[in-house]
Amino acid sequence: MRDALDGMTRFDDFQNSLGIAPNMLTRRLNTLVEAGLLERRRYCEHPPRDEYVPTARGRDLRPVLVLLLAWGNKHFAPEGPSVILVNRKTGAAIDPILADAYTGRPLDEPDYAFAAGPAAGSRTRSDIGPPLERPWRGNRERRPPANRDPQTRSK
Amino acid sequence: MRDALDGMTRFDDFQNSLGIAPNMLTRRLNTLVEAGLLERRRYCEHPPRDEYVPTARGRDLRPVLVLLLAWGNKHFAPEGPSVILVNRKTGAAIDPILADAYTGRPLDEPDYAFAAGPAAGSRTRSDIGPPLERPWRGNRERRPPANRDPQTRSK
Numbered sequence: 001m002r003d004a005l006d007g008m009t010r011f012d013d014f015q016n017s018l019g020i021a022p023n024m025l026t027r028r029l030n031t032l033v034e035a036g037l038l039e040r041r042r043y044c045e046h047p048p049r050d051e052y053v054p055t056a057r058g059r060d061l062r063p064v065l066v067l068l069l070a071w072g073n074k075h076f077a078p079e080g081p082s083v084i085l086v087n088r089k090t091g092a093a094i095d096p097i098l099a100d101a102y103t104g105r106p107l108d109e110p111d112y113a114f115a116a117g118p119a120a121g122s123r124t125r126s127d128i129g130p131p132l133e134r135p136w137r138g139n140r141e142r143r144p145p146a147n148r149d150p151q152t153r154s155k
Numbered sequence: 156m157r158d159a160l161d162g163m164t165r166f167d168d169f170q171n172s173l174g175i176a177p178n179m180l181t182r183r184l185n186t187l188v189e190a191g192l193l194e195r196r197r198y199c200e201h202p203p204r205d206e207y208v209p210t211a212r213g214r215d216l217r218p219v220l221v222l223l224l225a226w227g228n229k230h231f232a233p234e235g236p237s238v239i240l241v242n243r244k245t246g247a248a249i250d251p252i253l254a255d256a257y258t259g260r261p262l263d264e265p266d267y268a269f270a271a272g273p274a275a276g277s278r279t280r281s282d283i284g285p286p287l288e289r290p291w292r293g294n295r296e297r298r299p300p301a302n303r304d305p306q307t308r309s310k
Contacts, residue, residue, distance in 0.1 A: 006269060036230075063226075063252070063262075064219065066253060067219045069269075071216060071219055075212045081272035081274060082271070082275040083275065084272040085268070086269075088266060088267055094257070094267055096253045096254070096256070097256045098221060098222070098252070099253070099254035100242075100249045100251065101250035101251070104261060106259060107249065110243065112242055114238050114239070114240060114241075115238070117239040118236065124238060
């Protein structure tokens with residue numbers, strides 16, 4: 001998937017990059033197509049050849065993989081990272097962190113919390129009723145209960 | 156793991172939150188301890204009781220889970236998200252994106268690329284030799300080859 005998000009689309013290229021058996025690669029590509037992360041496109045009729053292009057769902061996974069890579073580099077690469085993230089123009093190493101799209105400000109750990117969303121079921125509501133001073137603006141109708149009394153918790 | 160990162164530490168609390176069988180929860184907690192994401196701490200001797208606290212490695216996984224949550228909300232929740240991210244003080248919804256820790260600027264897709272790091276093997280070097288105009292500053296000694304001649308690609 002990382003190769004696909006870096007612009008790779010063809011079977012032979014994936015195989016060269018990953019160095020895995022063709023049947024294994026076919027299985028992986030099929031799984032990613034079925035999951036809606038890649039789209040199969042016929043680019044040649046004779047002989048029949050398909051290429052694999054990331055869908056919107058697949059493209060949006062890239063930031064997740066980027067953070068996962070940074071996490072792995074920090075905690076699982078005592079000899080130094082084998083893949084890093086760089087600025088494409090300057091070549092400078094990038095250290096990816098979270099920011100809020102609305103404010104543009106970096107997100108520090110204490111700033112944010114998980115909270116029940118509009119489609120939360122009763123279990124989610126009682127379990128992660130958020131420690132908020134004001135409720136989420138888009139969630140006025142169905143705000144989670146303010147108290148977290150274990151008696152009312154669903155089993 | 157999300158519960159643990161939200162401050163939960165005790166077996167009974169995890170079980171209430173997740174609603175899974177005790178032996179299943181024991182197995183999951185053991186897996187997370189073995190993976191170095193949680194640390195087991197004895198908090199009561201009689202009867203013997205352990206609590207589970209995220210390690211540094213586990214805490215650093217939180218941003219990854221946050222982005223994964225946002226990705227799932229966008230692509231797998233047609234009826235609206237059941238868990239969202241909010242500012243702990245204001246209750247405002249947060250839309251998490253990537254930024255660069257060094258510059259504080261949001262990372263747009265075209266800005267960055269994967270590149271071979273200091274510990275990259277020859278396969279990684281030949282496969283993701285980066286399209287850089289200047290090499291990564293910390294990588295001068297072992298910069299990846301500038302050309303990507305398929306003849307020299309390791310098999």
